[in-house]
Amino acid sequence: MKFLKNIQKLSGCLAAILTNQSAFGYNGKYHFQTYSEIFKLKTIFLPEHGLFAELQDQVSGDQLSYLFGNMEIVNLYGKEETSLVPPRKSLQNIDVVIIDIKDVGSRYYTFLTTAYYILEELSKLKKETGKAPIFLVIDSPNPIGSKVEGSPLLETYQSFVGVKSVLHRHGLTPGGLLTYYNETFQLNVDVVIVPVGIFHPLKTSSFEWVPPSPNIPTQNTCFVYPGMCLLEGTNLSEGRGTTKPFETFGAPYLLGDAKNELDLRMKNHQRGSFLLRNLRFLPTFHKYAGIICEGYQLIVVKPKQFHSLYFALYFLKQLNELFPKEFEYLKGVYEFRSDRPAIELLVGDPFLLEYLYGKHSDSEVETYLLENETSWSKQIKPYRY
Template sequence: MKKVLLIALLICSTLFCQAQTERVIVGAEQLNEYLPLLKDKRVAIFSNHTGMVGDKHLLDVLLEHKINVVAIFSPEHGFRGDADAGEHISSSVDKKTGVPILSLYNGKSGKPSKESMKKFDILVVDIQDVGLRFYTYYASMVRLMDACAESNRKMLILDRPNPNGHYVDGPILNMKYKSGVGWLPIPIVHGMTLGELAGMVNGEHWLPASRTCDITVIKCRNYTHQTMYQLPVPPSPNLPNMKAIYLYPSTCFFEGTPVSLGRGTSLPFQVYGHPNMKGYNYSFTPRSLPGAKNPPQLNRLCYGVNLSGLSDEEIWKKGVDLSYVIDAYRNLNLNDHFFRPFFELLVGTDYVRKMIKEGKSADEIKAMWQEDVVKFKKQRQPYLLYQE
């Protein structure tokens, strides 16, 4: 009997280990699931350099399978992913395939023209998001959802994991601060994939005039919200590694201040500093680099803090951590000159600035948004496609 139990335990242990190590299969890899949906259709894609299927780009894979791709919509940073944050990008043609590229980041509304929408029957979304309210890829997708809803076009989302999908944190956006870096009433870290978020946009009627978009999602396999997925391709020029992606929810707030967060260095979003910060041994000098042509504090020696040595576990434990911003605020002693209006667009509410000025701690401020976190986790539950 003991021998039978031991064998059963060994089998269960082996199966558990296999389940833990099974490779995540993203939506774009499941060709049998979605190629039949594209046959004999005029297809547009919303993608960039992250839309890889193994070692090939989705565009090349579709063309190899004789899919009629008529247009590419490109997000912030462009189709090849090398443009600066917020840089205006002209529409062009993909040199390799000759397919027209229609930029959504050309200084206009970010929504395609009605003429563009007439060119295709179905829009395929395949792009790697990082799960943060101020990361612009999801906002581009939502604007495309609205355009598809208006023009009676279908959307097919080839889902990819969220590298910050294991938690929810931060205040829900006060919609008076709606902007390109805050498009939906969601927390800073929403913990959802693009496929899940699109379902929530429809279900909560977040599109204008309560429109809904006809979406189909090809789900990832072997993925749950506790899967710590390592991105195979950096999603944008200043998120070069997983450390930057994990720190991004906490260091991005420096974009609304004069403090450098390392753009123009080898450690973007992993350091912070300013020429006038006192008492720090660490220093760095932002330079003009591809993807960061004119970074804050360009060519000025900055003193501050290097966060790149933190373990992933330390970063995950803290979640959205305002202690870095508070540290710089107190050190520089600039009072109101420390904060720019962009700060509220990033943080999504007006009480954070006030509490920092009042001398409150990061933990005291974090306590203010815990009800938002609980409320959102309940609200999003019907739209989750993957186990929490």
């Protein structure tokens, strides 16, 4: 990886930036404001949710409007799939594309997929013209550390919520993952990493957490998200419309003897690494808005031992057995793809999908996950620092 510790060396360069409110500095300024004092900032690329995370998931940013001097605002999450790729003219006649946006450590999280699409376009531009802007990544810590979970996403399941070959919980920083893309897929872009510490202390507490998107309100949310995001592909509420999305989840039909049996089965799963608090909740929007749901709060007690993906897979498998008439996997368009249901795009692995339908034992899936996680950890060693 190429590192640059003094960003002033690029002073005066024409630049475009992918960023949002998560890039906020100790001096009380958003980083794009600081960059405008260093670079000739020409374009701001907007990710999903907008510059200040105003919009909910899967809501087009075409409605957003900002005015920052003469800067061009380019929305990279519109109503059509083509909007996800930056227009070629926005990448021409600039020296640097800056990526300064926080990740939460899961492959579903779309910000680094947007960055990957920019990286791909720079690669195409370089092949066609012989040159392309520098891809400058302002790197920040992974909020859930270097632990990994899951299995590689197969190419047939690739979508905006997952780039091929990456695990569900990848264990890399933005700079590490984007360098992995550049080298593994032979994109040959000039990727340069700058530690975020030049703008903000690297060791920050959870009290300084800036929500990168509307439904990641705390750092704790990031620990459950690698598994609980799977609930987006089901008729369970993943807690959107509550104050603790992904930590709060359930549905109106979780009642009766089947619910009691579900409680018992979950109590014996990954014993000691989490607690499940039974509760009722009323989503104010999204699934079951205005309807009382029976469900849980997921409380992670031992983050190093808790396996969020396996928790979610196991939970969904039990639901499929105990609530066969009520529980469903959703169909229809999800993140611009309609050829596969959301659960397939999120899980991204035939073996794990078969497990959800009872075709593999718990011990088999545990072994499978461990093998894939060990392999991935070896593969990404060059991209950790």
